[in-house]
Amino acid sequence: MELEDIRNISVIGAGIMGHGIALTYALGGYNVALNARQETSLSNALRHIRYALETFVEGGLISQDMIETTLSRITTTTHLKDAVKAADFVTEAVPDDAELKRKLFGDLDVLCSEHAILASNTSTLVLRDFTSQCKRKDKVLTTHWINPPHIVPLVEVVHGEETSDETVELIYSLLKKVKKMPVKILKEIPGLVHNRIQDGMIREVWSLWEQGVASPEDIDLIVKGGFGFRLAAIGPLETCDLGDLGGWYISTSRLFKVISDAKEPPEAFKRMVEAGELGLKSGKGFFDYGTSYFDKGQDESVKTRDKKFIQLLKLLYS
Numbered sequence: 001m002e003l004e005d006i007r008n009i010s011v012i013g014a015g016i017m018g019h020g021i022a023l024t025y026a027l028g029g030y031n032v033a034l035n036a037r038q039e040t041s042l043s044n045a046l047r048h049i050r051y052a053l054e055t056f057v058e059g060g061l062i063s064q065d066m067i068e069t070t071l072s073r074i075t076t077t078t079h080l081k082d083a084v085k086a087a088d089f090v091t092e093a094v095p096d097d098a099e100l101k102r103k104l105f106g107d108l109d110v111l112c113s114e115h116a117i118l119a120s121n122t123s124t125l126v127l128r129d130f131t132s133q134c135k136r137k138d139k140v141l142t143t144h145w146i147n148p149p150h151i152v153p154l155v156e157v158v159h160g161e162e163t164s165d166e167t168v169e170l171i172y173s174l175l176k177k178v179k180k181m182p183v184k185i186l187k188e189i190p191g192l193v194h195n196r197i198q199d200g201m202i203r204e205v206w207s208l209w210e211q212g213v214a215s216p217e218d219i220d221l222i223v224k225g226g227f228g229f230r231l232a233a234i235g236p237l238e239t240c241d242l243g244d245l246g247g248w249y250i251s252t253s254r255l256f257k258v259i260s261d262a263k264e265p266p267e268a269f270k271r272m273v274e275a276g277e278l279g280l281k282s283g284k285g286f287f288d289y290g291t292s293y294f295d296k297g298q299d300e301s302v303k304t305r306d307k308k309f310i311q312l313l314k315l316l317y318s
């Protein structure tokens with residue numbers, strides 16, 4: 001299949017990631033069929049998509065008329081068969097559960113046209129964890145988007161053990177075409193590259209938070225005003241080079257001995273999750289948002305966040 005043969009894209013799962021991925025492909029000119037099991041998930045997703053498009057207009061990224069044009073390219077259905085019958089490319093964004101994804105990929109393999117390419121957005125699984133029922137293994141890959149997917153440029157395009165080079169190249173080109181920043185991951189490992197680096201940092205952040213070394217607000221400020229400030233402009237390895245590698249050697253020789261090497265999330269964090277404090281999704285996490293992501297009022301928090309990201313996005317591409 002060539003890039004111009006991709007016309008119809010299906011997105012399975014309409015939650016945090018699914019709605020943003022659907023929006024990106026629709027904005028890029030593709031017909032998108034968005035699937036979820038419940039009508040309410042689909043109507044919530046469409047509301048979030050409209051809201052995101054309005055934020056794009058306010059940020060000067062797109063013109064007002066693109067809102068309706070983009071929305072007109074998105075159809076929704078609760079029936080998987082209808083969602084994928086015309087698909088040239090399918091991406092799933094259902095929860096990171098191997099059994100759920102295994103059933104889904106088995107169904108997709110049967111329901112989709114022979115030429116269709118199937119992608120997973122998994123954050124922590126590898127393809128062999130859930131593609132046993134799938135015969136077209138050369139046409140299956142992971143495209144790992146970062147939240148919020150319609151704004152954060154990076155998508156990791158993963159060469160799974162049995163993914164063909166053609167599939168990787170084609171989907172890499174597709175992502176470039178819809179103005180993402182795809183990067184090829186040559187060796188499929190759990191967590192890929194982005195989440196491994198991110199989780200290395202978050203392990204230390206949670207440890208410092210649990211020890212009460214600084215307040216949650218100040219921990220975030222330290223990252224935003226310190227190394228986080230540098231990171232969008234220069235990467236971590238460039239940062240090392242622009243410093244003095246001898247200095248980095250001395251610093252890491254001392255600090256690697258004292259920073260967290262925990263194998264589990266901290267107890268305080270576990271208690272928070274068990275209490276249903278899931279962050280923006282439930283309305284409370286490290287900070288209090290007042291209302292759940294799924295309630296209408298929450299859109300304001302998302303909008304405030306997205307406006308900051310849009311400013312960064314403009315800087316990154318300027």
Ligand SMILES: NC(=O)c1ccc[n+]([C@@H]2O[C@H](COP(=O)([O-])OP(=O)(O)OC[C@H]3O[C@@H](n4cnc5c(N)ncnc54)[C@H](O)[C@@H]3O)[C@@H](O)[C@H]2O)c1
Pocket residue numbers: 012013014015016017018035036037041092093094095096097100104121122123124144145146147
């Ligand atoms: N949230 C993130 O920051 C993030 C970032 C990168 C990757 N991911 C990955 O993206 C995927 C989705 O994560 P999310 O955060 O969007 O989850 P989510 O819970 O917000 O959304 C998942 C959606 O899938 C729906 N769903 C469940 N089973 C389904 C099925 N069989 N068919 C159709 N829809 C179904 C759910 O109802 C829900 O609406 C996961 O694999 C996750 O690891 C998440």
